[in-house]
Amino acid sequence: MTEIIMSQTPPILHAPSEKERKYDRQLRLWAASGQSALESANILLVNSGVGAVGAETLKNLVLPGIGRFAIYDEAVVQEADLGINFFLDESWLGRSRSQGLTELISELNPDVQGTWYPSENVKTLESLLVDDSQFTIILYTLPIRQGQLAQLEAYGQRHKTPLVAIHSAGFYSYFQLNLPGAFPIVDTHPDETATTDLRLLSPWPELVAFAEELTKDIDNLDNFEHGHLPYVVILLHYLGQWKASHNGNPPSTYKEKSEFRKLIQAAARTDNAEGGEENFDEAAAAVLKTLATPSLPSGLKEVFDHEHTSPAEQRSGFWLIADAVKQFYEKHGCLPLPGKLPDMKAQSKVYVQLQNIYKAKARKDAAEILEAVRAMPGGDRVDASEVELFCKNAAFVKLVNATGGPHAKTSPASRLKAVAEQEFSNDESASLTLSPLSLLPIYLALQATSHHVDSATPPRADNILAAIAERVPGAERNERVIQAAQEVVRAAGGELHNVAALTGGLVAQETIKIVTKQYIPIDNTCVYDGIAGRCQVLRL
Amino acid sequence: MSSQVHPSSEPARWRYLDQVRTRPGPFTNPDLFSGEQVAAAMESMKILVIGAGGLGCEILKNLALSGFKDIHVIDMDTIDISNLNRQFLFRQDDVGKSKAEVAARFVERRVRGVKITPHNKRIQDFDEDFYMQFQLVVCGLDSIEARRWINATLVNMVDEDVEDSYKPLIDGGTEGFKGQARVIIPTVTSCIECQLDMHAPRAAVPLCTLASIPRQPEHCIEWAHVIAWDQEKPFPALDKDDPEHISWLYQKALARAQEFNIQGVTYSLTQGVVKNIIPAIAATNSVIAAACCNEALKIASGCAPALGLPDNNYMMYSGNDAIYTYTFRHERKEDCPVCGNRPRELPVSGPQQTLRDLLDSLADRPEAQLKQPSARAAGKTLYMRVPESLEKQTRPNLEKTLAELGLEDGQEIAVSDPAFATVVFRFTLRFKQ
Ligand SMILES: [Zn+2]
Numbered sequence: 002m003t004e005i006i007m008s009q010t011p012p013i014l015h016a017p018s019e020k021e022r023k024y025d026r027q028l029r030l031w032a033a034s035g036q037s038a039l040e041s042a043n044i045l046l047v048n049s050g051v052g053a054v055g056a057e058t059l060k061n062l063v064l065p066g067i068g069r070f071a072i073y074d075e076a077v078v079q080e081a082d083l084g085i086n087f088f089l090d091e092s093w094l095g096r097s098r099s100q101g102l103t104e105l106i107s108e109l110n111p112d113v114q115g116t117w118y119p120s121e122n123v124k125t126l127e128s129l130l131v132d133d134s135q136f137t138i139i140l141y142t143l144p145i146r147q148g149q150l151a152q153l154e155a156y157g158q159r160h161k162t163p164l165v166a167i168h169s170a171g172f173y174s175y176f177q178l179n180l181p182g183a184f185p186i187v188d189t190h191p192d193e194t195a196t197t198d199l200r201l202l203s204p205w206p207e208l209v210a211f212a213e214e215l216t217k218d219i220d221n222l223d224n225f226e227h228g229h230l231p232y233v234v235i236l237l238h239y240l241g242q243w244k245a246s247h248n249g250n251p252p253s254t255y256k257e258k259s260e261f262r263k264l265i266q267a268a269a270r271t272d273n274a275e276g277g278e279e280n281f282d283e284a285a286a287a288v289l290k291t292l293a294t295p296s297l298p299s300g301l302k303e304v305f306d307h308e309h310t311s312p313a314e315q316r317s318g319f320w321l322i323a324d325a326v327k328q329f330y331e332k333h334g335c336l337p338l339p340g341k342l343p344d345m346k347a348q349s350k351v352y353v354q355l356q357n358i359y360k361a362k363a364r365k366d367a368a369e370i371l372e373a374v375r376a377m378p379g380g381d382r383v384d385a386s387e388v389e390l391f392c393k394n395a396a397f398v399k400l401v402n403a404t405g406g407p408h409a410k411t412s413p414a415s416r417l418k419a420v421a422e423q424e425f426s427n428d429e430s431a432s433l434t435l436s437p438l439s440l441l442p443i444y445l446a447l448q449a450t451s452h453h454v455d456s457a458t459p460p461r462a463d464n465i466l467a468a469i470a471e472r473v474p475g476a477e478r479n480e481r482v483i484q485a486a487q488e489v490v491r492a493a494g495g496e497l498h499n500v501a502a503l504t505g506g507l508v509a510q511e512t513i514k515i516v517t518k519q520y521i522p523i524d525n526t527c528v529y530d531g532i533a534g535r536c537q538v539l540r541l
Numbered sequence: 542m543s544s545q546v547h548p549s550s551e552p553a554r555w556r557y558l559d560q561v562r563t564r565p566g567p568f569t570n571p572d573l574f575s576g577e578q579v580a581a582a583m584e585s586m587k588i589l590v591i592g593a594g595g596l597g598c599e600i601l602k603n604l605a606l607s608g609f610k611d612i613h614v615i616d617m618d619t620i621d622i623s624n625l626n627r628q629f630l631f632r633q634d635d636v637g638k639s640k641a642e643v644a645a646r647f648v649e650r651r652v653r654g655v656k657i658t659p660h661n662k663r664i665q666d667f668d669e670d671f672y673m674q675f676q677l678v679v680c681g682l683d684s685i686e687a688r689r690w691i692n693a694t695l696v697n698m699v700d701e702d703v704e705d706s707y708k709p710l711i712d713g714g715t716e717g718f719k720g721q722a723r724v725i726i727p728t729v730t731s732c733i734e735c736q737l738d739m740h741a742p743r744a745a746v747p748l749c750t751l752a753s754i755p756r757q758p759e760h761c762i763e764w765a766h767v768i769a770w771d772q773e774k775p776f777p778a779l780d781k782d783d784p785e786h787i788s789w790l791y792q793k794a795l796a797r798a799q800e801f802n803i804q805g806v807t808y809s810l811t812q813g814v815v816k817n818i819i820p821a822i823a824a825t826n827s828v829i830a831a832a833c834c835n836e837a838l839k840i841a842s843g844c845a846p847a848l849g850l851p852d853n854n855y856m857m858y859s860g861n862d863a864i865y866t867y868t869f870r871h872e873r874k875e876d877c878p879v880c881g882n883r884p885r886e887l888p889v890s891g892p893q894q895t896l897r898d899l900l901d902s903l904a905d906r907p908e909a910q911l912k913q914p915s916a917r918a919a920g921k922t923l924y925m926r927v928p929e930s931l932e933k934q935t936r937p938n939l940e941k942t943l944a945e946l947g948l949e950d951g952q953e954i955a956v957s958d959p960a961f962a963t964v965v966f967r968f969t970l971r972f973k974q
Contacts, residue, residue, distance in 0.1 A: 506827030
């Protein structure tokens, strides 16, 4: 097998650019593709209420180099802003908070362009939103006036723009992603250790031939060769032996696998200087994990089962590829091979040969899928690299918000009731199961003040509980709901900087995931309790 | 629930903070809380921040906006361009300047009334008297070794009869989308040394793999770094921040990779492996630093129960796959060399093991991580790194077996390491054979 070797260029050409140096620590997480997605994004922050959480969120998006942002904030800077918001100072007292925040946050990164509203020409939120779709994602902080929320929601639906609601008060906060429909992610970045797929139970001819060639005279190999057989080859060899004495069946039960592992351990040579062989240790350790019959991962199953009939979905490369992968799976009984070989003790040459056998098979599978995609209507527009990425990650592809969005079968109100019932019933047995108590009470208490924009009269516990009773009847008598309401009353509509900063970190992180389509965003509400020091994600 | 607010000296400015910190909530412990004293107490408190990097910048901002007025910060690093994607108190023009000084000046300028004293030094440059002046220590470091040092120092300072000698240590750390925040009350809760095995060092690639059978791009880079550099000495000393040096290593690694048909050596990977770069973003730093400072506010004011007092003391955070936190109580270890009082069991293959092997193994063991150990047993010096004369005298012991040195199963040895000068690590040898 020949490998293409890139010609050697002088080192100076490889040295990173100024921009790569500045963003080095994040490029290691989301690569150039993620960075370019960030740089093309335009974010609107509607900064209502105290507004520190909005500023903190924006800080964490401007630093990594989001393309553009706009702030809509009607407030005038007051003394109290200076005790909570780091991106305002004395010179802004009595002036537009929107402008102050935009100027001081823009200082963080000269690559980013910021604008502020209301302005001379755009005096209301409504007039800002009449324009064509220009925002990649909209963040808004609570409490907010009901009318403005309705305008934002209408915009989100019209333009299929993700909306993020953020509410931070005292020690509590939550935020909620409102995605316009099912949101697939291919580049989910699973843990390295989870991704090994060696196909030892269903090897293809080239792999079998390679393993047989290396082990045909296994007992007469010298100690060096024997001690450097890759564990993949060792396992295939002894699997062959095992099957021969077990009616052609591989070890399947735990007991059989343990026996098989002993067989491998016994085959290691001990008459050498080390008194054992590392590669056989690796092989024995890999038995349980690599000899499992793969089942269809739940995330991918959700993708296969999802009806993708909306016009946007029918145009998308993702769904064409998903259909092709589904066909492949139905035909072959397995997913396309990801093709990655983990490191293992082996001679360099042998390892690289084995690696190439896996890569070649992965390329072949990807080519089959690409061909199927191309045969579909609209498939000629799909990029080969998109197919490749899907094949590599197929087992980890994830669909967020599969059942949510405007076509959801249940209304948000009834979902909330169902979740509440489940959470409160879990709480009753929490002391037995040693599981943490639900943070739903915090969500309920905060949500009851979603539109409490009048800072002169702070929220009262009885009002909060009455509002909760309307949404989840009976919850207003729950002890923990009452406590949560009291805690919200203590905050009196104010934010704590730490909680705002923490929540701003969480929201920025989720925004980055949505914009880059990398890693897995929450589905769909994250509640933070700054007293217990923990978060919970709820699907509301 | 409409108890009275006890405003600070600038009531209008600190309205939101005072509403929460000076009034009890449903979870406030009345025995630990006195609303009318909170603002004044916090204003006179001295708080120490260790590290002015990704976490440190956030921590300084958060503490200044939490009502602390007298903050010290220690960091001996200078600002690098790769800091600017998250260390938001620094600008392009600040590259090369002291992190502690620039960060302190910025926050002082932005938040009126807060005093921040920068120390452009190492934490080891200060003695116990210095650390004794603070009521709280908040750490945002990327080095385990520095954390262990400050932890051991604060545990050592505890005098059971002096309440003020217990300095709560709040520690944060991040890696990519993950991180942790923990609260340590020295000698009361589990300490950083008790928790050391949760931060196991990455296993090193065996030298023979580097030397003769490389398979991964990382193997080629480590070969260039560990072997080729030493053989060829292209520059007097390796400076990992010098692009010319990294370029040299990259060239070497690339040539070796081509020789073995290995793909994937890049400049960026070379730099990552050689400098052991940990990915870092503003968002995660924001989460972890705020979690730490939230605990600082709760401890300082008593307005809500803090971690470590006495239940859960550790919050693990992961943001790769949705958002997940696990907040739990990490138990103190009786055999912790810093805060425990029992020697720790040390499995040893047998009496035929050499002292060198034994001491080398201490570097890799997750619960030990001692890179420069010296050892004594029953009044006898086994091996000492300093002074030179003693090193020379004890060096031959390294090649002796434990049996030859008269060390038996169940025997206790005492190990010290210059990185943690005040700590004696006591181990009980346990022979496997
Ligand atoms: Zn300890």
